[in-house]
Amino acid sequence: MTSVLVVDDQVLIRAGLAALIAAAPGLTVVGEASDGREAVALSAEHRPDVVLMDIRMPDMDGVTATAHLLGPESAHHPRVLILTTFDLDEYVYAALSAGASGFLLKDTPPHRLIAALTTVAEGDHLLTPSITRRLIAAFASRSPDPSPPAPALDSLTGRENEVLRLVAHGLANLDIAQRLHVTEATVKTHLNRTMTKLGLNSRAQAVVVAYESGLVVPGDGVL
Template sequence: MTRLLIVDDQVLIRAGLAALATAAPGFEVVGQAATGEEAVHLAGATCPDVILMDIRLPGISGITALECILAWASEPKPKVVMLTVFDLDEYVYAALKAGASGFLLKDTPPERLLAALALIAEGEMLFAPAVTRRLIQTFAHQPTTAREQPPALSDLTDRETDVLLLVGQGLTNEQIARSLVVTIATVKTHLNRVMSKLGLASRAQAVVIAYESGLISPGHTCHGYPVS
């Protein structure tokens, strides 16, 4: 059972999401919040597995709430999915760096939203296709000189680097396992080592590192999977 906390300042959206999740098998709504402050408090009080949170909130922002929640939560930390109205909200990149596990547009169909939450609960990351395209475009326009390779990247093994490249392209653990011809458990082991060596808190932050360091760039192809 996935414990879900829903955060949105619009009561109709919040209630609708709660009703949708409550009616679906495998989900338990453990709380609802209308502000970032309430989200931080309820996250600590209810220990949700997944938090579905509007990126724009009154009071402290969704990003600040995200940072507080991940900083104060005990292990295993909750996965946070940010809701946005726009295909690339100006705060999406900041939320990604802060540790968001994924992004969904508010007009995502109910069945896709539930499937996305289930995927996130399993440890995958998720971006709405439109968000992914725009996010990659943002990286594409960054000056190459602005990209610095973290020293810890040199500590990665060749296979760990392969896994980081494929994670950066948005592949799931299952897709990575097929590409590298290894088990999903092996992929998870490599990814955990990558995150530990690079000091990352979420899979999404691995995507940021892959792009910011220049290890991967739009148009790059690794093991047959092009970035597009």
């Protein structure tokens, strides 16, 4: 049974989400929070598998709460699935950078919300190639001049660097596997090792690091 903490400052939306999730097979709601601060406290208490996190909330917003939940000071690191009204605004970019496993718009159909919760609970990331491309565009508009490569990338093997570069270009694991003539499982292994070496929690963070380190430059094509 996958446990979910629902976080939203609007009581009707929060209650509706909680009721929808509670009625879905294999999912249970362990708590509801009205802001990020309460979400952090309830996560420590109930240790949910997934936190369904709103972005714009009073007192502590979803970005700050995500950073707390996934930071080194937290004893429990749940998967964080971001809910937003706006498609990849600056708040979503920041939450993904903090390690959120993906995001959904608030007009997402109920069946897709349930599927998304299951996806991130299983350890996968809700970051499709189209979302990755928008993340890249957001980064390009914020940082037109990439910084020199970060020393942390020196710990990666040549193949791990190659996989990270292709992930940053928006390719899905299957596409990367076909390009490199390896299995999809091998790609996942390389990516998992890369994230472990770099201390990352999500595919989205890997994309951000690839651009911030200068490994990939916005506008470059996939070779």
